[in-house]
Amino acid sequence: MKRRRRHSTALRFAAAVLLLVVFLFPIYWLFMIAFKTPEEIFSSPPTWYPASIQFDNFRGLFKSGDAKTVFNSLFIAGTSTLIAMFLGTIAAYSLARFRTGGENLAVWIISQRMIPPIAIVFPLFLLYVWLGWVDTYHGLILLYTAFNLPYVIWMMRGYIEDVPLELEESALVDGCTRWGALLKVVFPMVRNGLFATAVFTFVFAWNDFIFALVMTRSEVTTYPVQVTHYFGAQSNFWAKIAAMSVLGAAPVFLAVAFLQRYLVRGISLGAVKG
Amino acid sequence: MARLRLQGIEKSYGNVHAVRGVDLDVAEGEFTVLVGPSGCGKSTLLRCIAGLEEVDAGTVTIGDDAVNNVRPRDRNLAMVFQNYALYPYMNVRENIAFGLKARRTPADEIETRVRRAAGMLGIESLLDRLPRQLSGGQRQRVAIGRAIVRDARLFLFDEPLSNLDAQLRDEMRTEIKRLHQELGKTMIYVTHDQIEAMTLADRIVLLREGVIEQAGAPLDLFERPVSRFVARFLGSPPINFIPGRLVDEAGAGLAVRCGEDAVFALPPERAAALASRAGSDVILGIRPEHITGRAHVGGRRGHFVPHRVVIDLVQPTGTRLHGTFTLAGIEVLAELQAHDVERPGETIEVLFDMQRAIIIDPTSDRVIQGD
Ligand SMILES: Nc1ncnc2c1ncn2[C@@H]1O[C@H](COP(=O)(O)OP(=O)(O)OP(=O)(O)O)[C@@H](O)[C@H]1O
Ligand SMILES: [Mg+2]
Numbered sequence: 250m251k252r253r254r255r256h257s258t259a260l261r262f263a264a265a266v267l268l269l270v271v272f273l274f275p276i277y278w279l280f281m282i283a284f285k286t287p288e289e290i291f292s293s294p295p296t297w298y299p300a301s302i303q304f305d306n307f308r309g310l311f312k313s314g315d316a317k318t319v320f321n322s323l324f325i326a327g328t329s330t331l332i333a334m335f336l337g338t339i340a341a342y343s344l345a346r347f348r349t350g351g352e353n354l355a356v357w358i359i360s361q362r363m364i365p366p367i368a369i370v371f372p373l374f375l376l377y378v379w380l381g382w383v384d385t386y387h388g389l390i391l392l393y394t395a396f397n398l399p400y401v402i403w404m405m406r407g408y409i410e411d412v413p414l415e416l417e418e419s420a421l422v423d424g425c426t427r428w429g430a431l432l433k434v435v436f437p438m439v440r441n442g443l444f445a446t447a448v449f450t451f452v453f454a455w456n457d458f459i460f461a462l463v464m465t466r467s468e469v470t471t472y473p474v475q476v477t478h479y480f481g482a483q484s485n486f487w488a489k490i491a492a493m494s495v496l497g498a499a500p501v502f503l504a505v506a507f508l509q510r511y512l513v514r515g516i517s518l519g520a521v522k523g
Numbered sequence: 524m525a526r527l528r529l530q531g532i533e534k535s536y537g538n539v540h541a542v543r544g545v546d547l548d549v550a551e552g553e554f555t556v557l558v559g560p561s562g563c564g565k566s567t568l569l570r571c572i573a574g575l576e577e578v579d580a581g582t583v584t585i586g587d588d589a590v591n592n593v594r595p596r597d598r599n600l601a602m603v604f605q606n607y608a609l610y611p612y613m614n615v616r617e618n619i620a621f622g623l624k625a626r627r628t629p630a631d632e633i634e635t636r637v638r639r640a641a642g643m644l645g646i647e648s649l650l651d652r653l654p655r656q657l658s659g660g661q662r663q664r665v666a667i668g669r670a671i672v673r674d675a676r677l678f679l680f681d682e683p684l685s686n687l688d689a690q691l692r693d694e695m696r697t698e699i700k701r702l703h704q705e706l707g708k709t710m711i712y713v714t715h716d717q718i719e720a721m722t723l724a725d726r727i728v729l730l731r732e733g734v735i736e737q738a739g740a741p742l743d744l745f746e747r748p749v750s751r752f753v754a755r756f757l758g759s760p761p762i763n764f765i766p767g768r769l770v771d772e773a774g775a776g777l778a779v780r781c782g783e784d785a786v787f788a789l790p791p792e793r794a795a796a797l798a799s800r801a802g803s804d805v806i807l808g809i810r811p812e813h814i815t816g817r818a819h820v821g822g823r824r825g826h827f828v829p830h831r832v833v834i835d836l837v838q839p840t841g842t843r844l845h846g847t848f849t850l851a852g853i854e855v856l857a858e859l860q861a862h863d864v865e866r867p868g869e870t871i872e873v874l875f876d877m878q879r880a881i882i883i884d885p886t887s888d889r890v891i892q893g894d
Contacts, residue, residue, distance in 0.1 A: 413606065413608065418573075418602075418604070418608070419608040421595040422573055422596070423622035423669070
């Protein structure tokens with residue numbers, strides 16, 4: 250009995266390792282390319298790891314100004330996430346607590362999120378040309394905010410509805426204003442959900458390609474658009490692609506790593522339990 | 524501390540008319556209990572006082588101020604909720620201090636007040652725990668602590684004990700009574716438990732479908748109910764209602780005849796008051812404790828009318844014995860003494876105390892006071 254159990258544990262462990270290797274290998278490869286010299290990248294047979302870690306590829310990106318696109322992305326995604334989270338949370342509060350719009354408004358709002366971006370990007374482009382907002386920060390920030398708001402409202406409404414009404418009423422009687430109750434009682438109780446929602450909102454804006462491709466030219470190019478510039482008809486700039494991808498993946502990795510605690514609880518449990 | 528005055532309070536939720544014209548005056552320092560069956564509007568009325576609901580009509584006055592348009596926080600009340608409403612991520616100390624902090628009380632004063640409140644409730648040792656590490660009774664104490672720590676004008680309780688088991692409920696009831704005596708604050712307490720109402724209240728306000736059916740001292744309501752509804756709501760085991768007719772047979776004075784052979788003469792002063800009703804159908808309301816065995820009337824005052832009955836169900840409760848018999852087709856419960864009846868089927872003579880019985884008009888369900 251005992252023996253068999255030990256066998257099956259070993260088997261499972263082996264399977265897990267195998268799967269990990271399969272799935273992590275492309276990411277590993279990408280990271281390795283980012284640190285290789287051009288000769289190493291194209292050497293045949295390929296080398297598994299760079300002979301020495303060197304940052305020339307990254308240095309090149311910063312020197313040419315291409316790295317600025319990562320900061321564009323950070324700024325645009327970050328700002329639009331903040332705005333969407335703020336507006337979305339207070340809108341969700343209103344929907345949850347004051348029954349604003351009755352039963353149907355919330356569903357109507359989330360249905361906005363189901364529009365495929367490609368279906369609206371061209372009318373929007375014409376509008377943006379007319380407004381002179383193409384290739385501006387505020388243009389893209391506004392677009393992402395608008396696109397993320399329904400998601401934020403929908404998620405936050407669920408989390409807020411899970412907070413017992415009595416807690417808030419107790420705070421109101423105890424001497425809080427509505428805003429005070431929202432900040433001191435509701436906010437701490439939906440914190441996990443709030444962070445989880447913010448990460449998804451950020452990641453959407455961070456990863457968006459279609460809006461950024463159409464709405465930017467040179468000033469506010471975001472990193473996914475920049476990466477496509479390295480795929481050429483004649484040759485591909487593998488070193489740049491890899492280094493840029495590493496830069497682009499890093500913020501998301503960091504965010505998830507730091508917020509993992511909240512993420513797991515926020516996604517799986519609802520905000521209040523535990 | 525303050526006087527509370529409600530005038531013509533109305534509140535509807537959509538087409539549910541929850542409170543329909545309530546007028547109520549609560550004196551300073553008074554312990555008022557709102558009772559009534561589920562859904563009669565007790566919580567709604569309390570929430571209107573707290574400002575958590577806006578009234579549709581009428582005025583709420585606390586002290587000298589009409590507070591209709593005053594936010595809950597500025598009404599300076601304290602409220603204890605049924606589900607405790609403790610903030611789960613704050614420890615007991617922070618929970619109790621919450622209201623003081625929200626009102627920007629200096630830190631050292633918060634500390635003294637929290638200590639004093641915790642001391643009164645015997646929860647000093649729990650101050651650093653989180654709510655989820657407390658038992659139900661302890662949570663309720665914290666919730667009460669959060670209310671009494673503030674110098675509120677008025678204390679509101681919405682069924683604070685209904686989530687506790689019977690023994691704990693008795694304990695906390697005593698505690699609340701003691702707190703009221705120590706603090707001398709005006710308190711309004713909602714419950715649907717008639718024992719809580721009877722034991723705690725200076726004054727009971729009995730609500731029925733959003734209107735006040737009767738308000739008064741607990742014994743007033745118990746002894747002089749205005750309606751069948753009030754009579755049945757208070758008292759356990761509940762009052763017996765026996766259909767009958769007011770008769771004046773053979774000039775023996777006014778009596779209630781129930782069924783074929785039972786005639787209960789009324790005491791002379793009540794007979795005189797009800798004389799004009801002779802011949803009409805009535806309902807005789809009599810509490811189980813006012814139907815007693817022959818041997819135990821002793822020196823008690825009353826107007827006892829004997830009647831022989833067959834006891835067909837016997838339920839001893841220790842010192843007492845609940846015996847059931849049938850009268851006018853109705854099962855009637857009598858609170859006898861132990862050993863009055865040894866086994867079911869015995870015939871004994873019981874005494875109806877007609878001084879304490881009530882006479883109800885069956886069409887209006889109102890108690891006939893006499894004219
Ligand atoms: N938020 C609400 N929306 C709609 N109807 C409500 C609301 N709150 C209460 N009601 C209705 O108003 C009436 C009075 O409710 P209330 O909560 O005051 O009763 P209660 O006397 O406190 O009852 P319980 O003893 O069950 O707590 C009920 O018919 C109830 O269904
Ligand atoms: Mg209630």
